[in-house]
Amino acid sequence: MRRYKEDDGAPFRAVSRQVLFSDPRLMGELRYFEVAPGGYSTLERHEHMHAVMILSGEGSALVGPTVHAVKPHDLITIAPWAWHQFRAAQNEKLGFLCLVDAARDRPQLPTPEDLAALRADPAVAGFLDGEDAADQGEQG
């Protein structure tokens, strides 16, 4: 296990990542992310897809323009170039699996203009400010 992106300055908090399967004989990779209460993954987008299965805990996910409350066994497809971020609830960690292609492009971070466009939706602005999805009503 290692701290998630600890060395690149991207904006995240309290996330760990474990690579469960990565093998030259396999086209996919499976990783496990765990976000501590109040923590969040980097807000980013890229060409490659994510296929996510929530394993434990509670939180919310921004996928494209929409905030979803997430719970164990939820399946989340993150399409190419969709902005995405995962946040644990304030009082609960969030654990999830993420399947990706082994060969994939690097993520892009949002520009100030991208962030302003996302924040035009109050539900997204609340998500980015760390308000629990439960406090905003069910978004998913």
Added chain:
Amino acid sequence: MRRYKEDDGAPFRAVSRQVLFSDPRLMGELRYFEVAPGGYSTLERHEHMHAVMILSGEGSALVGPTVHAVKPHDLITIAPWAWHQFRAAQNEKLGFLCLVDAARDRPQLPTPEDLAALRADPAVAGFLDGEDAADQGEQG
């Protein structure tokens, strides 16, 4: 969800399969298998790899020449051409995720000679006869 290989006559019992993620934009596929108490998946081998994560329950797995007791969060790599079968305990279901390449070869079933070679090991013979791993002592 559908019954696992219900239409091809392969030797299995009480297994269901759900495809969680299969997408033309993704090189891997993620499936969820659930084996009812006393049930088992098909004994088979193939060129493609399996990357398995146990999610729930209890059981045992034959991987190549070795029987392993398995429990939640165990990670199991099944190398190309390794014989493999999953069995739930007699009194407990077994649920697991399996990552494969989307493009993959068809499984081979054992010949009588293959089965005789596997059965030469008493631990493997006990596994194939449905004796719980716990009854044989810890094999994993």
